Amino acid sequence: MTDTTLYPVPQSALDHTLCDHDRYMKMYAQSVEDPEGFWRDHKDRLDWFKVPTKIKDTNFSGPVSIRWFDDGQLNACYNCVDRHLETDRDTVAFIFEGDDPSVTSTITYGDLHSHVCRFANILLKNGVKKGDRVTLYMPMIPEASYAMLACARIGAVHSVIFGGFSSEAIAGRLDDCQSDFIITADEGIRGAKTIPLKANVDKAIQILKESYKQEVKKVLMIAHTNASVPLTSGRDILYHEELETVDADCPCTPMNAEDPLFILYTSGSTGKPKGVLHTTGGYLLWASLTHEYVFDYKKGEIYWCTADVGWITGHSYIVYGPLSNCATSVIFEGVPNYPDSGRFWEVVDKHQVNIFYTAPTAIRAVMKEGDHLVTQHSRASLRLLGTVGEPINPEAWNWYYSVVGDKRCQIVDTWWQTETGGAMITPLPGATALKPGSATRPIFGIKPALLDAEGTILEGAASGNLVILDSWPGQMRTVYGDHERFVQTYFSTYDGMYFTGDGCRRDEDGYYWITGRVDDVINVSGHRMGTAEVESALVAHHHIAEAAVVGFPHDIKGQGIYAYVTCNADIEPDETLKSELTKWVRTEIGPIASPDAIQFAPGLPKTRSGKIMRRILRKIAEKDFSNLGDTSTLADPSIVEDLIATRQKE
Numbered sequence: 031m032t033d034t035t036l037y038p039v040p041q042s043a044l045d046h047t048l049c050d051h052d053r054y055m056k057m058y059a060q061s062v063e064d065p066e067g068f069w070r071d072h073k074d075r076l077d078w079f080k081v082p083t084k085i086k087d088t089n090f091s092g093p094v095s096i097r098w099f100d101d102g103q104l105n106a107c108y109n110c111v112d113r114h115l116e117t118d119r120d121t122v123a124f125i126f127e128g129d130d131p132s133v134t135s136t137i138t139y140g141d142l143h144s145h146v147c148r149f150a151n152i153l154l155k156n157g158v159k160k161g162d163r164v165t166l167y168m169p170m171i172p173e174a175s176y177a178m179l180a181c182a183r184i185g186a187v188h189s190v191i192f193g194g195f196s197s198e199a200i201a202g203r204l205d206d207c208q209s210d211f212i213i214t215a216d217e218g219i220r221g222a223k224t225i226p227l228k229a230n231v232d233k234a235i236q237i238l239k240e241s242y243k244q245e246v247k248k249v250l251m252i253a254h255t256n257a258s259v260p261l262t263s264g265r266d267i268l269y270h271e272e273l274e275t276v277d278a279d280c281p282c283t284p285m286n287a288e289d290p291l292f293i294l295y296t297s298g299s300t301g302k303p304k305g306v307l308h309t310t311g312g313y314l315l316w317a318s319l320t321h322e323y324v325f326d327y328k329k330g331e332i333y334w335c336t337a338d339v340g341w342i343t344g345h346s347y348i349v350y351g352p353l354s355n356c357a358t359s360v361i362f363e364g365v366p367n368y369p370d371s372g373r374f375w376e377v378v379d380k381h382q383v384n385i386f387y388t389a390p391t392a393i394r395a396v397m398k399e400g401d402h403l404v405t406q407h408s409r410a411s412l413r414l415l416g417t418v419g420e421p422i423n424p425e426a427w428n429w430y431y432s433v434v435g436d437k438r439c440q441i442v443d444t445w446w447q448t449e450t451g452g453a454m455i456t457p458l459p460g461a462t463a464l465k466p467g468s469a470t471r472p473i474f475g476i477k478p479a480l481l482d483a484e485g486t487i488l489e490g491a492a493s494g495n496l497v498i499l500d501s502w503p504g505q506m507r508t509v510y511g512d513h514e515r516f517v518q519t520y521f522s523t524y525d526g527m528y529f530t531g532d533g534c535r536r537d538e539d540g541y542y543w544i545t546g547r548v549d550d551v552i553n554v555s556g557h558r559m560g561t562a563e564v565e566s567a568l569v570a571h572h573h574i575a576e577a578a579v580v581g582f583p584h585d586i587k588g589q590g591i592y593a594y595v596t597c598n599a600d601i602e603p604d605e606t607l608k609s610e611l612t613k614w615v616r617t618e619i620g621p622i623a624s625p626d627a628i629q630f631a632p633g634l635p636k637t638r639s640g641k642i643m644r645r646i647l648r649k650i651a652e653k654d655f656s657n658l659g660d661t662s663t664l665a666d667p668s669i670v671e672d673l674i675a676t677r678q679k680e
């Protein structure tokens with residue numbers, strides 16, 4: 031049951047607020063009635079080398095084109111670092127908390143400036159130029175953000191690949207954006223386990239050479255664990271050695287507002303991952319403004335977003351948003367359950383964290399270990415709690431609110447996507463009364479709408495597909511190298527509207543409740559996984575003839591990956607093959623795509639025209655056998671009976 035009780039804004043949020051209810055209503059109304067005027071005013075939160083006179087030039091139909099602040103010039107790194115130096119050289123930008131609880135360090139804005147300048151000079155010295163794509167495959171250490179900012183400083187375009195992706199996945203991404211410069215570390219450490227980052231990069235380069243006939247020019251390696259790893263001379267360069275050779279000063283390259291800032295790959299419902307392209311001015315403005323309003327951030331507060339920089343949450347809410355606002359943030363290398371499941375709250379006390387932002391999957395994982403792991407830590411510094419990545423179930427919301435936040439802290443359940451650049455539907459502290467499980471209301475400039483399958487806009491309380499009617503500055507501009515795919519994916523379902531791929535309900539108070547993906551994307555631990563991607567990995571195995579992958583409910587992950595596989599005729603399926611397939615998917619995509627369950631299927635349920643009926647497969651995976659819906663179009667109904675019989679035995 032959904033709890034629709036309105037939770038009033040806690041006093042702590044009211045005392046603090048940047049934007050109360052009336053101000054939110056007024057600003058929101060202005061932002062949608064007069065976007066030009068609204069963004070003309072708000073662009074001034076950034077420092078521009080050339081102040082834009084053009085504001086919004088966007089088109090969702092005809093030729094889809096999205097341009098903001100088109101004649102402006104700025105540099106994202108300058109806005110995140112240099113502009114704070116005069117007043118805040120000694121303010122702490124990052125508090126680093128290692129995987130090992132005894133490892134902590136602080137980096138001031140002054141330190142950050144010299145690290146980033148040196149890093150940028152290393153890139154320049156090694157031939158990186160404005161517009162080049164630089165791939166990062168890094169642990170969660172401060173150097174990851176130095177590397178991103180160094181790219182931004184010299185106008186190179188970073189493409190960060192999460193450390194949980196495999197060599198195959200890295201090779202595909204290197205090829206897609208024609209990137210020939212990689213920044214990595216010898217190893218990562220998470221939960222006391224090492225991750226062989228450099229070895230994975232070496233293998234990716236091999237695959238790139240063999241399968242894609244492409245070469246990588248340089249690999250810049252940071253010694254993090256000091257493991258001994260093989261180096262290729264002429265190609266591999268060592269950060270610590272290079273540091274000795276460069277200056278701590280490097281000018282910021284002026285960039286046009288619409289010059290690319292970064293590419294970030296994300297899974298879609300079809301084909302290989304898409305390179306989501308964000309540009310400089312609009313993205314930075316969006317990350318900066320949403321960070322300040324959503325977290326009601328005031329200078330001097332300690333803010334902690336537990337995401338990894340390999341995901342958009344890390345880009346917008348560890349690097350670009352907080353730094354542009356001169357915030358002090360925790361960068362955390364570890365995992366929620368090491369050394370024990372009280373680690374989050376131990377770190378909250380240790381660094382006196384005021385604002386804490388994490389994913390529902392992490393909340394569920396620590397919740398199941400018991401309240402004592404929370405209550406043994408004070409948490410008195412906490413003022414605001416946030417979530418992102420997937421719908422939060424009311425049970426987890428209530429636990430977060432009552433146990434972690436002692437009913438004192440407002441919760442911001444922020445709905446957004448890699449494509450949107452930053453938060454879109456979210457409560458604002460002090461402005462929005464809460465309902466557990468609802469992302470509540472749109473932020474400035476966002477016009478959500480719900481549509482039915484026929485494309486009719488639904489009014490009032492309704493359920494439908496969530497679209498956004500007009501552009502906002504943080505919107506992705508294109509799929510890197512494939513504008514047609516961008517148009518097809520987001521603007522072809524409903525003409526003239528951005529289609530999010532999410533289903534959603536709006537209640538009688540105008541609150542939005544995201545119900546999850548309506549396409550073939552599943553959300554595993556808050557990470558997007560395309561079912562097509564996992565299927566194509568499975569069928570690439572020489573014993574597998576066909577595969578269909580669906581999501582199914584998982585207590586901790588939200589959704590798990592359920593794979594139905596049909597073996598070649600001469601293969602006897604058994605447990606050994608199941609574990610081989612799991613290993614195979616880990617190699618093809620990465621550990622984050624490991625199937626949670628594999629069911630051997632003699633055949634897959636198909637329509638007479640040969641289309642796999644995933645709806646039925648989802649029901650069987652959920653063990654919801656009584657509710658299979660219309661099965662009259664099945665080519666061979668006995669296949670479904672077989673699948674049910676096998677599933678029932680489990």
Ligand code: WTA
Pocket residue numbers: 296341342343417418419420421422443444445446447448449469530531532544546547553556557558
């Ligand atoms: C889901 C993560 C419900 C949604 C920032 C979206 C959410 C996808 C929420 C994007 C939320 C994200 N409530 N669902 N608060 N936040 N989602 O690109 O399905 O990794 O489309 O971006 O996550 O995932 P992505």
